[in-house]
Amino acid sequence: MNTVKIGNFEMGAGNPLVLMAGPCVLEDYERCLFIxxxxxxITSRLGIPYIFKASFDKANRSSFHGFRGPGLEKGLEMLANIKKELGVPVVTDIHTELQPEPVSKVVDVLQIPAFLCRQTDLLNAAAKTGAVVNVKKGQFMAPKDMRNVVDKILEGGNSNIILTERGASFGYNNLVVDMRSFPIMRSFGYPVVFDATHSVQLPGGSGTSSGGNRELAEYLARAAVGAGVDGLFMEVHDNPEEALCDGPNSIYLDKLEDILKDCLSIYNIVRKKLY
Structure with a gap:
């Protein structure tokens, strides 16, 4: 398996389990910094490499009036300051072919949202920056179809690739996670991440916003680590009821450490068998 270098650590091929976590969208700066x-x-105590995540724009909200974030200019300023203050790498979403270049000057990982994972021009623009590109598997995609996504990024001259599972559409307003997707996508030779909180989302389930079952996220996270993922992606908030986006599927900040301890114990068993 190829490893991916992010900040001062390597991801994949038996390296430590990585966590991408933070609020869904950039809210108040001080709150984001606190989270x-x-x-x-927490991750420092546990020896887990950490990447701060938050979006400067959530372009696929259920409603036109849903909170989207501070936008590109202000959002990048916030992310740059958070990166400096925390001393950790940062990941954020991009949505158009014009965004990868300016965003890659600030963040360490460019994230392709699930709905955009087949957008060739976006993938190519992200690849050409040379930054690490994390692609979320579309809810409409089979795991094997992500091989084509990998090839598109490789055509752009970039092998710094991460693939993320976030569930597949299962009827209306529901998602299901196929654990077979992890070994299938890992067979392409790149690190695989499990998005534990978007996978328990109920897309559009609350009418003008998405619902979620955050209480199920820890179960799926443990199962995914047992299936051999290289990292976890989690939306975490100190008070999800006040979150401006995806509160119903966000994990409570004060519950995170216990969840990670369980996942780390499982990971330390599984990686001995995989490597």
């Missing part, structure tokens, strides 16, 4: 600092301190 990120708390997660950094």
């Amino acid at each position: 990120g600092r708390t997660i950094r301190d």
Whole structure:
């Protein structure tokens, strides 16, 4: 398996389990900083490499009036300051072919949202920056179809690739996670991440917003680690009821450490068998 270098650590091929976590979208700066600092301190105690995540724009909200974030210019300024304050790498979403270049100057990982994972021009623009590209598997995609996504990024001259599972559409307003997707996508030779919180989302399930079952996220996270993922992606908030996006599927900040301890114990068993 190819490893991916992010900041001062390597991901994949038996390296430590990585966590991408933070609020869904950039909210108040001090709140984002508090959440990120708390997660950094937790992961530092546990020996888990940490990447702060938050979106400067959530372009696929259920409603036109849903909170989208501070936008590109202000969002990148916030992410740059958070990165400096916390001393950790940062990941954020991109949505158009014009965004990869300016965003890659600030963040360490460019994330392709699930709905855009087949957008050739976007993938190519992200690849050409040379940054690490994390692609979320579309809810409409079979795991084997992500091989084509990998090939598109490789055509752009970039092998710094991560693939993320976030569930597949299962009827209306529901998702299901096929655990077979992890070994299938890992067979392509790149690190695989499990998005534990979007996988328990109920897309559009609350009418003008998405619902979610955050209480199920820890179960799926443990199962995914047992299936051999290289990292976890989690939306975490100190008070999900106040979150401006994806609160119903966000994990409570004060519950995170216990969840990670369980996942780390499982990971330390599984990687001995895989490597």
